[in-house]
Amino acid sequence: MPAERQGAIVLDNVSLRLGSADFHFDCAIAQGAITAIAGPSGSGKSTLLNLIAGFEQPDHGRVLIAGEEVSRLLPAYRPVSLVFQDNNLFAHLDLFTNIGLGIDPALRLKPADRQAVSRALSRVGLGGFEKRLPATLSGGERQRAAFARALVRRKPVMLLDEPFAALDPGLRTVMADLLLELHRETGHTIVIVSHDPQEVERLANDVLFLEGGRIVLGAPKAAFFAAEGPASLAEFLGHR
Numbered sequence: 001m002p003a004e005r006q007g008a009i010v011l012d013n014v015s016l017r018l019g020s021a022d023f024h025f026d027c028a029i030a031q032g033a034i035t036a037i038a039g040p041s042g043s044g045k046s047t048l049l050n051l052i053a054g055f056e057q058p059d060h061g062r063v064l065i066a067g068e069e070v071s072r073l074l075p076a077y078r079p080v081s082l083v084f085q086d087n088n089l090f091a092h093l094d095l096f097t098n099i100g101l102g103i104d105p106a107l108r109l110k111p112a113d114r115q116a117v118s119r120a121l122s123r124v125g126l127g128g129f130e131k132r133l134p135a136t137l138s139g140g141e142r143q144r145a146a147f148a149r150a151l152v153r154r155k156p157v158m159l160l161d162e163p164f165a166a167l168d169p170g171l172r173t174v175m176a177d178l179l180l181e182l183h184r185e186t187g188h189t190i191v192i193v194s195h196d197p198q199e200v201e202r203l204a205n206d207v208l209f210l211e212g213g214r215i216v217l218g219a220p221k222a223a224f225f226a227a228e229g230p231a232s233l234a235e236f237l238g239h240r
């Protein structure tokens with residue numbers, strides 16, 4: 001593979017068909033950067049993220065993370081942590097247990113792991129919330145808990161699928177700032193699907209813009225916002 005194709009995440013000529021939808025992705029996502037995936041509804045943003053996470057596998061081509069091919073690995077074996085819009089906390093388990101599951105699905109937690117759970121909760125502003133059930137939290141607090149779970153996994157790649165879409169605009173800004181802070185601390189590679197050009201502007205170093213299951217523009221943020229392209233791009237930029 002040529003040097004310029006090296007990245008924290010590489011989709012090497014990946015193609016996939018789901019029902020009548022065809023996807024083709026060929027890109028390298030930079031190490032330690034925040035890359036936003038944007039594009040109209042149905043353009044393939046979640047599918048691209050699912051290919052990286054392992055919820056979808058390519059029909060052809062390869063997915064590499066940190067130089068290792070992971071195309072056929074199940075999600076649990078990939079070096080990624082996930083934060084989704086509905087943050088998938090288990091309703092009947094308290095926050096300590098929910099976050100501990102991020103370290104070990106069998107919950108065999110060593111004392112250091114238990115400390116890491118409490119530290120992660122404090123880190124996201126939920127210190128002392130260990131015994132709370134998800135239903136007793138606000139939407140923003142649940143999203144913070146999902147961040148805490150991603151943090152304890154200590155994986156070098158964090159994947160977020162519209163993590164703030166259900167939150168009100170004020171809280172969205174607070175959570176975006178928290179994500180930037182965590183990124184500065186960890187230096188992780190972050191890939192975030194976003195519908196919101198302001199969020200892309202606030203967070204991203206690089207942007208991949210999708211249409212019809214393909215990447216129609218991949219550029220650093222400044223170039224992206226100055227770019228001319230398909231009508232869908234003009235429409236996205238028009239909502240700034």
Ligand SMILES: Nc1ncnc2c1ncn2[C@@H]1O[C@H](COP(=O)(O)OP(=O)(O)OP(=O)(O)O)[C@@H](O)[C@H]1O
Pocket residue numbers: 018019020021039040041042043044045046047048
């Ligand atoms: N399992 C599947 N079977 C059939 N079609 C699918 C499947 N998964 C996704 N699709 C189709 O592929 C297209 C892309 O879906 P995807 O969820 O990746 O888009 P998206 O850009 O994330 O959309 P949105 O912004 O609306 O969430 C859609 O037309 C969707 O209906």
